[in-house]
Amino acid sequence: MNPVSSVSSQWYMLTVIGNDQPGIVARLTAALFQAGVNLGETSMIRLGGNFTIMMMVQSNNGMDKLQSAIADTAESLSLRVHIDPIEAHLHSHLMPDVEITVYGADRAGIVAEVTGALFDAGLNILDLNSDVAGTEAKPVYIMIIEGHATRGMEPLEQALSKLKNRGIEVTFTPIDTLMG
Amino acid sequence: MSVLEVLTYPDVRLKKRSEEVSQFDDDLRQFVADLQETMDGGPPSVGIAAPQVNRFQRIVIVDVSGMLAQAKQRKRRIKSSNNGRLCLVNPKITRAEGQVSGREGCLSVPDYTGNVLRASRITLFAQNTEGEAREYECSGFEARAVQHELDHLDGLLFLDRLVSSNELFRRQVYKLT
Numbered sequence: 001m002n003p004v005s006s007v008s009s010q011w012y013m014l015t016v017i018g019n020d021q022p023g024i025v026a027r028l029t030a031a032l033f034q035a036g037v038n039l040g041e042t043s044m045i046r047l048g049g050n051f052t053i054m055m056m057v058q059s060n061n062g063m064d065k066l067q068s069a070i071a072d073t074a075e076s077l078s079l080r081v082h083i084d085p086i087e088a089h090l091h092s093h094l095m096p097d098v099e100i101t102v103y104g105a106d107r108a109g110i111v112a113e114v115t116g117a118l119f120d121a122g123l124n125i126l127d128l129n130s131d132v133a134g135t136e137a138k139p140v141y142i143m144i145i146e147g148h149a150t151r152g153m154e155p156l157e158q159a160l161s162k163l164k165n166r167g168i169e170v171t172f173t174p175i176d177t178l179m180g
Numbered sequence: 181m182s183v184l185e186v187l188t189y190p191d192v193r194l195k196k197r198s199e200e201v202s203q204f205d206d207d208l209r210q211f212v213a214d215l216q217e218t219m220d221g222g223p224p225s226v227g228i229a230a231p232q233v234n235r236f237q238r239i240v241i242v243d244v245s246g247m248l249a250q251a252k253q254r255k256r257r258i259k260s261s262n263n264g265r266l267c268l269v270n271p272k273i274t275r276a277e278g279q280v281s282g283r284e285g286c287l288s289v290p291d292y293t294g295n296v297l298r299a300s301r302i303t304l305f306a307q308n309t310e311g312e313a314r315e316y317e318c319s320g321f322e323a324r325a326v327q328h329e330l331d332h333l334d335g336l337l338f339l340d341r342l343v344s345s346n347e348l349f350r351r352q353v354y355k356l357t
Binding site: 091093095096152153174175176177178179180 | 258338
């Protein structure tokens, strides 16, 4: 990373998707580095055979230059790119105070049902990732959520115990962060 | 007494191994008082290790009683032993069992927390500031705090032991079946 200090530097959210293949991250970040672009927080994950990237990038050369800096790399790897200017800051993490893991036989509506109940109980989701495991005949949905309980743990526990009665396995773990 | 400066990563001194204490004198006791004052004067924490304040000797302070009391006020129960304030000189873990995941942060690693696996019960040998031998049994949160602080004495940060939430979930499900 090379800190960009110019007052005109702007953060962008760079979204990249494409068929998964070795070298996407290395080649894309090399192109950004060579163009003097600074990287911030990122999330990169393979979803259903696609490689997906959400990346905070900081540049003082404008959106067009950012686009052209990675155009060749994107074309040669058949990646689709989307860029949004964003208001963003580093070092402004909200620390999660609860982790919820959910799994059950996959069926329509499971995410809406769980997250709806959690929202009503005051959960602010900070990180959610989910996967479909099992087999095609018997898919299993797995979801891991980290969040901040804005109204405390009790309403969340109540909401989750109702879900347990509907065939969804839920593990609720308060996060007591050790500061040492 | 004085509040000492806390080193923060990427300061490479945090990766140094600390030496055994051999002199149990007034200088040691003065340092421990300063270390305590530094811990009390900083952000709320359950422990501090000498190398975090640029002294590379095997000395740590652990005290989970404040955190446990706070949790109790919020009607939260944290699994933990409570030996009160522990000043540990030349500490060694002589027995460790169980493995449990938990979230850790560090005064020396601002603005980041992560999941770390630690032994759930430990037996601990240490000396006090007079050089007298002591043995402690710690479990849960207190055991985690001791292991976190002892790691500093070997130049290890919790960043060296991070595990992902996904990995923890796989272990959890595996254990259930």
